[in-house]
Amino acid sequence: MMKEQTKALPVSKRMVYDSYLKVAAKNGSAGIDHESIEMFNEDMAKNLYRLWNRMTSGSYFPPAVRTVFIPKKQGGKRPLGIPTVGDRIAQGVVKDYLEPAMENIFHPNSFGYRPGKSAHDALAQCRKNCFEFAWVIDVDIKGFFDNISHEIMLQLLKGHTQEKWVLMYVERWLKAGVEQEDGSIAGRTKGTPQGGVISPLLANLYLHHAFDKWMDGNNPRNPFERYADDIVIHCRSKEEAEEILQKLEEQMGRYELTLHPEKTKIVYCKNDRRTKTHDHESFTFLSYTFQPRKSRSAVGAMFLGFACAISKSAKASIRAVIKAIFRADYDGQTLEMLAKTLNPKIRGWINYYTRFRRSEGLQVFNYLNEQIRIWIARKYKIRYYYAVVQKYKTIQEAKPQLFYHWQQGVK
Numbered sequence: 001m002m003k004e005q006t007k008a009l010p011v012s013k014r015m016v017y018d019s020y021l022k023v024a025a026k027n028g029s030a031g032i033d034h035e036s037i038e039m040f041n042e043d044m045a046k047n048l049y050r051l052w053n054r055m056t057s058g059s060y061f062p063p064a065v066r067t068v069f070i071p072k073k074q075g076g077k078r079p080l081g082i083p084t085v086g087d088r089i090a091q092g093v094v095k096d097y098l099e100p101a102m103e104n105i106f107h108p109n110s111f112g113y114r115p116g117k118s119a120h121d122a123l124a125q126c127r128k129n130c131f132e133f134a135w136v137i138d139v140d141i142k143g144f145f146d147n148i149s150h151e152i153m154l155q156l157l158k159g160h161t162q163e164k165w166v167l168m169y170v171e172r173w174l175k176a177g178v179e180q181e182d183g184s185i186a187g188r189t190k191g192t193p194q195g196g197v198i199s200p201l202l203a204n205l206y207l208h209h210a211f212d213k214w215m216d217g218n219n220p221r222n223p224f225e226r227y228a229d230d231i232v233i234h235c236r237s238k239e240e241a242e243e244i245l246q247k248l249e250e251q252m253g254r255y256e257l258t259l260h261p262e263k264t265k266i267v268y269c270k271n272d273r274r275t276k277t278h279d280h281e282s283f284t285f286l287s288y289t290f291q292p293r294k295s296r297s298a299v300g301a302m303f304l305g306f307a308c309a310i311s312k313s314a315k316a317s318i319r320a321v322i323k324a325i326f327r328a329d330y331d332g333q334t335l336e337m338l339a340k341t342l343n344p345k346i347r348g349w350i351n352y353y354t355r356f357r358r359s360e361g362l363q364v365f366n367y368l369n370e371q372i373r374i375w376i377a378r379k380y381k382i383r384y385y386y387a388v389v390q391k392y393k394t395i396q397e398a399k400p401q402l403f404y405h406w407q408q409g410v411k
Contacts, residue, residue, distance in 0.1 A: 009165040011056040011093060016048055019092030023085065023197070031084030032066040032179055040085045051086050055093065058165065062087045064177035064185045065193050071317070081178060081193025091197035094169055099201060101160060106204060107212035112228035113200035119286045120355050122225045123308060126232055126285055127356070129223050130269045130306050133234035135241045136290075138283040140263035141252065144229035145199065146191040148206055149256040150174045153192075156209050157202075173198060190256075203228055210255040211248075219244055225285070232285050238278070241266045269306040287314040288356060309357035315364045318349055326371050335375070335395065339402050342368070346404040365405040372403075 023037070030036045040047055054060035065081035072078055083091065099115075106114065111122035130136065154171055161167070174192055177185040192199045207229065215224055215233070222244065224233045233248075235241040245266065249259050268278035270292045282291035288308040295305040325341055346365070354361035369392075376395070377388045401407055 009056045009058055010163075011052065011165070013048075013052050015093050015096065016052045016055070016089065019089045019096060020044075020048055022092055023088045028085075028088065029068070029082050030066075031082050031087065032064050033084050035085055037085055047086065048089075051089060055090055055169075058168065060090060060169070060172075062090065062173055062176040064179055065196070067179045067181070067193075071320075078194070081195040081199075083193075083196055088197050090169070091173060094166055095198045095201050097163075097166065098161065102201060102205060105160070106208055107216070107226075109224050110204060110208065110212055110226045112226065112230070113204065119227060119352070122227045123286055123288055123356065125223075126225045126290070127308055129225070129232075129234040130290060133223070133236060134269050134274050135235040135238055136267040136269060136283060137233040137235065137241050137245050137248070138263075138265050138267055138280075138285070139231035139233060139248070140260040141229045141231075142258045142260040143191075144257065145194045145203065147257055148191050148203070150190055152255055153202060153206055156205055160205070170198070170202070174202075200228060206255070210252065210257065214251050218247065227286055230286060232283070238266065238268070270304075271306045272304045274306075284311045284313070287311050287353070293357075307357065309360040310353040310364070314353060318353075318364050319367050321345065322368050322371055326375060333375075335372070335402065338372075338375070343404045350405065350408060362405070362408065362410050365410040368403075368405060369410065 024041070027037050030039075051060070063084050065083050065087075067079050067081060069077040070080050103115065109125070111117045111119065111125075150171070153174065154167065157167060157170060173196065175188055178188055178193060180186050192202055207226065211226065211231065215222065219233075222233055222235055222240075224231060226232075233241075233244060235244060245259075245264070252259055265280045265283070266278075267280045267283045267290075268274070268276060269290070270276070270278070270281045282289055284290070285308075287310070289311040290306060290308045292304050293307045293309065294302055295307060296302055322342070325338065346368075349364075350361070353364075373388050373392050376382065376391050377385075380391060382388050382391060395402075396406060396411060
């Protein structure tokens with residue numbers, strides 16, 4: 001085995017290899033060089049050595065980021081930056097170096113992209129706080145990832161590390177080129193692309209100072225949940241919410257950020273005990289909508305609570321994916337092929353969207369069952385709906401494990 005060479009920067013081969021293992025496990029898309037994980041692995045040792053050699057000598061410069069546009073659940077599209085495989089490994093080296101120190105200072109109410117924390121944790125805390133506090137500020141930062149100030153980011157980072165190699169590479173990633181819709185490459189003067197390995201850590205650092213610390217110092221009696229730039233603040237009164245919101249707008253301005261004027265709103269958490277009326281009595285957080293809902297107590301009594309369940313936009317997104325899968329190469333597919341394609345997605349949807357109000361989360365798969373029946377009618381040239389239903393039941397009885405949602409009782 002080759003001895004570790006002495007280099008100018010403290011990047012070891014182990015650091016590079018450990019980062020590679022994490023990138024390989026995720027098996028993400030190819031970057032602007034069109035090199036997939038499989039292609040990278042064809043000459044893995046040479047590729048990792050080259051990356052280590054460049055990182056440890058200070059000669060590593062990140063290639064431009066490939067841009068893909070993905071649909072938002074609320075409509076429209078947002079750009080996602082896809083670094084090359086090698087660049088994801090390089091970013092992972094710095095992220096793995098920084099993260100332990102960052103975790104020691106990050107706020108407990110920050111849940112996004114952190115080890116040991118999840119979106120479900122944030123939702124559970126939000127649900128609990130909505131029970132205790134009557135008012136919410138639903139915060140939306142306009143184009144957060146696109147508007148992060150490079151200068152402020154680097155100043156904040158300098159407060160947590162004096163390692164020049166870390167600061168140097170972070171600056172290079174911040175300023176790396178981004179592919180445009182016409183294929184050209186543009187430089188970046190602000191922002192960090194969503195999709196980068198290190199971007200979530202940098203985003204958390206930025207909002208730790210811009211928001212979390214500010215809340216602790218100025219509004220210590222108001223709990224909040226933050227998942228990356230998705231933020232909910234809990235208040236005791238409408239007047240308190242209005243005052244905090246006004247000051248928050250000023251605070252965001254100090255970090256060159258702006259609150260979205262239409263999407264940021266004050267919400268009343270209406271229930272049996274809270275009978276006021278307000279323009280906004282619902283909000284969506286992490287694809288769950290919080291609103292007044294009829295609930296059943298432990299003894300079976302009905303009451304109006306303020307609870308969360310899968311959002312309408314999430315349901316629409318799931319239906320769109322299902323529809324696209326059934327329409328692609330319609331005639332060439334078998335039911336087994338459809339199940340193989342759909343089951344990993346169904347499992348993920350059920351695992352995420354049925355944690356709260358499970359029955360409502362499962363209802364969306366009635367649409368999938370209807371698509372299966374339509375497929376059966378076309379495949380077997382059955383004209384009458386009753387006959388289609390009978391054929392559907394026959395298939396279900398013969399193969400009850402075929403689709404994951406059938407296993408969960410959605411027949």
